[in-house]
Amino acid sequence: MAEDTTEQTVAERLAAEALIVDVEGFEGPLDLLLMLSRTQKVDLRKISILHLANQYLAFVERAKKLRLELAADYLVMAAWLAFLKSRLLLPPDPSEEGPSGEELAAHLAFQLERLQAMRDVAARLMARDQKGRDFFVRGIPEDVARIKRVTYTANLLDLMQAYARIRTKDEFRPFVMDRDSVFTMEQALERMRGLIGFAGTWTDIVSYLPPGWENDPAKRRSATAATFAASLELVKEGKAEIRQSGTFEPIHLRKREGRDG
Amino acid sequence: MADATQSNDSLFEAPPMAEQERMVEAILFATAEPISVRELEARMPHGCDAAEALVYLRKRYEGRGVNVVKVGDAWAIRTAPDLGFLMQKETVETRKLSRAAIETLAIIAYHQPVTRAEIEEIRGVSVSRGTIDQLLEMEWIRFGRRRMTPGRPVTFVVTQEFLDHFGLESARDLPGLKELRSAGLLESRPPPSLGAAGEEDEDDGDQSELFDD
Amino acid sequence: MADATQSNDSLFEAPPMAEQERMVEAILFATAEPISVRELEARMPHGCDAAEALVYLRKRYEGRGVNVVKVGDAWAIRTAPDLGFLMQKETVETRKLSRAAIETLAIIAYHQPVTRAEIEEIRGVSVSRGTIDQLLEMEWIRFGRRRMTPGRPVTFVVTQEFLDHFGLESARDLPGLKELRSAGLLESRPPPSLGAAGEEDEDDGDQSELFDD
Numbered sequence: 013m014a015e016d017t018t019e020q021t022v023a024e025r026l027a028a029e030a031l032i033v034d035v036e037g038f039e040g041p042l043d044l045l046l047m048l049s050r051t052q053k054v055d056l057r058k059i060s061i062l063h064l065a066n067q068y069l070a071f072v073e074r075a076k077k078l079r080l081e082l083a084a085d086y087l088v089m090a091a092w093l094a095f096l097k098s099r100l101l102l103p104p105d106p107s108e109e110g111p112s113g114e115e116l117a118a119h120l121a122f123q124l125e126r127l128q129a130m131r132d133v134a135a136r137l138m139a140r141d142q143k144g145r146d147f148f149v150r151g152i153p154e155d156v157a158r159i160k161r162v163t164y165t166a167n168l169l170d171l172m173q174a175y176a177r178i179r180t181k182d183e184f185r186p187f188v189m190d191r192d193s194v195f196t197m198e199q200a201l202e203r204m205r206g207l208i209g210f211a212g213t214w215t216d217i218v219s220y221l222p223p224g225w226e227n228d229p230a231k232r233r234s235a236t237a238a239t240f241a242a243s244l245e246l247v248k249e250g251k252a253e254i255r256q257s258g259t260f261e262p263i264h265l266r267k268r269e270g271r272d273g
Numbered sequence: 274m275a276d277a278t279q280s281n282d283s284l285f286e287a288p289p290m291a292e293q294e295r296m297v298e299a300i301l302f303a304t305a306e307p308i309s310v311r312e313l314e315a316r317m318p319h320g321c322d323a324a325e326a327l328v329y330l331r332k333r334y335e336g337r338g339v340n341v342v343k344v345g346d347a348w349a350i351r352t353a354p355d356l357g358f359l360m361q362k363e364t365v366e367t368r369k370l371s372r373a374a375i376e377t378l379a380i381i382a383y384h385q386p387v388t389r390a391e392i393e394e395i396r397g398v399s400v401s402r403g404t405i406d407q408l409l410e411m412e413w414i415r416f417g418r419r420r421m422t423p424g425r426p427v428t429f430v431v432t433q434e435f436l437d438h439f440g441l442e443s444a445r446d447l448p449g450l451k452e453l454r455s456a457g458l459l460e461s462r463p464p465p466s467l468g469a470a471g472e473e474d475e476d477d478g479d480q481s482e483l484f485d486d
Numbered sequence: 487m488a489d490a491t492q493s494n495d496s497l498f499e500a501p502p503m504a505e506q507e508r509m510v511e512a513i514l515f516a517t518a519e520p521i522s523v524r525e526l527e528a529r530m531p532h533g534c535d536a537a538e539a540l541v542y543l544r545k546r547y548e549g550r551g552v553n554v555v556k557v558g559d560a561w562a563i564r565t566a567p568d569l570g571f572l573m574q575k576e577t578v579e580t581r582k583l584s585r586a587a588i589e590t591l592a593i594i595a596y597h598q599p600v601t602r603a604e605i606e607e608i609r610g611v612s613v614s615r616g617t618i619d620q621l622l623e624m625e626w627i628r629f630g631r632r633r634m635t636p637g638r639p640v641t642f643v644v645t646q647e648f649l650d651h652f653g654l655e656s657a658r659d660l661p662g663l664k665e666l667r668s669a670g671l672l673e674s675r676p677p678p679s680l681g682a683a684g685e686e687d688e689d690d691g692d693q694s695e696l697f698d699d
């Protein structure tokens with residue numbers, strides 16, 4: 013192992029030193045490996061990965077001697093290459109798990125070749141005629157004028173409702189204040205409790221409406237609903253019976269007599 | 274003038290006229306401003322005759338979708354005037370008239386001729402300038418006679434266009450309050466009672482607004 | 487769809503082809519951005535065949551100072567590249583791209599759709615957020631579909647603007663694409679799985695995505 017560094021030619025050592033000075037300029041270990049591989053001056057597909065591993069390890073050694081702070085990924089790569097080197101040098105151990113040294117080396121060679129290929133095509137791409145540099149777009153573009161025509165619609169009903177709304181605005185009051193035309197179920201119940209005692213026979217619940225609530229449609233409706241709800245409440249309490257002969261027929265109520273058993 | 278320095282290859286022949294025409298074509302296409310003959314020549318190789326090239330180019334674009342046109346003493350490529358319609362895209366959007374507008378319109382229809390102050394009094398809120406403008410623009414209302422009262426305020430009346438749109442013979446055909454009431458349109462009850470009138474009214478969003486003001 | 491309303495004059499014949507060619511010419515001249523056949527037809531009268539008109543128009547501009555070029559599935563007029571020297575004035579100083587950005591762009595173009603992890607695997611270093619952002623901002627790349635692998639990573643693809651900028655009809659026309667493919671350099675070849683000594687331990691979570699498709 014120790015001979016590795018001495019095996020290097022002077023030129024290589026000088027190159028390695030130049031690299032160290034420029035280590036900041038590399039985009040990670042793969043970039044550096046690609047740079048080192050160029051010194052082999054062969055097709056990347058025929059590159060000696062073992063030789064490359066040696067070059068890289070030598071580089072890391074020199075960096076250490078120069079007390080150069082190398083980023084962690086450079087050291088990880090060094091460890092990995094050392095491992096790869098041992099796999100390449102030692103005869104394959106059949107008990108050993110995982111890929112062979114050759115497979116690992118082939119993949120690293122593939123990665124280098126692929127990175128180099130990407131750099132080549134990137135250069136070719138950037139060398140193409142470019143818009144705004146070699147060819148040009150319309151200098152006075154005419155925008156498509158988007159003419160948005162808005163038509164408004166309203167129908168007669170809208171119009172009449174709007175008018176009705178304005179003219180009856182004074183008749184509106186906030187909902188909660190509208191108590192004077194609302195007969196609550198509590199009120200109805202109170203009233204019914206007093207009256208039910210006298211209802212021995214079936215009586216239309218309409219006759220239970222409080223006086224003065226029968227004519228105004230709104231009041232009448234509210235009172236009817238409350239009275240009906242109160243009636244149901246009385247039935248539930250077992251104080252009354254309720255019946256209706258059919259849908260929309262009058263609803264009759266009577267006091268419940270003592271239970272038969 | 275300074276640009277001329279770049280093309281001091283006066284030793285060489287000027288490019289053939291066809292090539293000069295191409296150059297003029299490219300420059301006219303790409304420049305952001307109409308460009309004069311002098312500026313053209315300043316950018317072309319030495320010895321070019323931009324004016325002559327322009328004659329050819331102009332002829333070439335005769336009757337085409339774009340033309341070479343003179344703008345002042347400069348030149349540009351422009352869309353052929355008859356194709357201007359391709360440069361616009363019309364979209365029609367139908368919107369429901371705003372509540373303020375429909376209310377204002379209703380008041381004008383029922384009370385015409387009516388002044389702005391009267392509209393505001395009836396609505397209980399001020400009428401924005403925009404609302405009146407919109408109705409005027411739609412030609413649903415127009416100015417009536419001025420009222421012979423102090424300040425001589427203008428009045429508004431509805432138009433024939435309005436009557437046509439709403440299918441009315443005259444504004445007097447509009448149902449009165451009594452009829453509105455019997456039709457269930459005047460029920461002064463909170464939402465549930467609007468049911469009858471609301472049936473044909475898809476725009477249920479309106480209903481909640483009733484109580485907003 | 488709404489645009490169709492303006493041209494529902496389907497009762498009329500489409501204009502003659504020469505006229506359609508003029509229309510396409512006018513529209514392409516007027517716009518700086520490439521326009522698709524569909525957009526062209528949306529703006530032309532009903533029944534026009536923009537694709538056919540484009541064939542004629544393209545031919546007409548062959549060898550001229552401006553050319554009709556195809557960009558993805560859209561069309562545009564651009565000045566002939568050999569006349570670029572006339573346009574110094576028009577040249578916009580483009581931001582100089584870093585080497586990392588150029589390489590990342592090339593990797594996305596040749597390997598698209600490609601995930602960030604794959605870009606990092608190819609370059610051997612992590613891709614900074616700024617590089618991707620810059621390319622996105624230049625509208626040379628955009629997000630593609632998510633990869634249907636664990637983590638559903640986003641992918642990147644190049645845009646029409648990229649094709650337009652580099653004068654490419656489609657991504658298939660990228661220089662050297664065929665050679666790269668036949669050399670197997672565009673395959674995502676998984677590194678042989680190692681036991682303990684993972685080569686890029688830091689992003690081993692991401693790596694799995696590489697191999698699932």
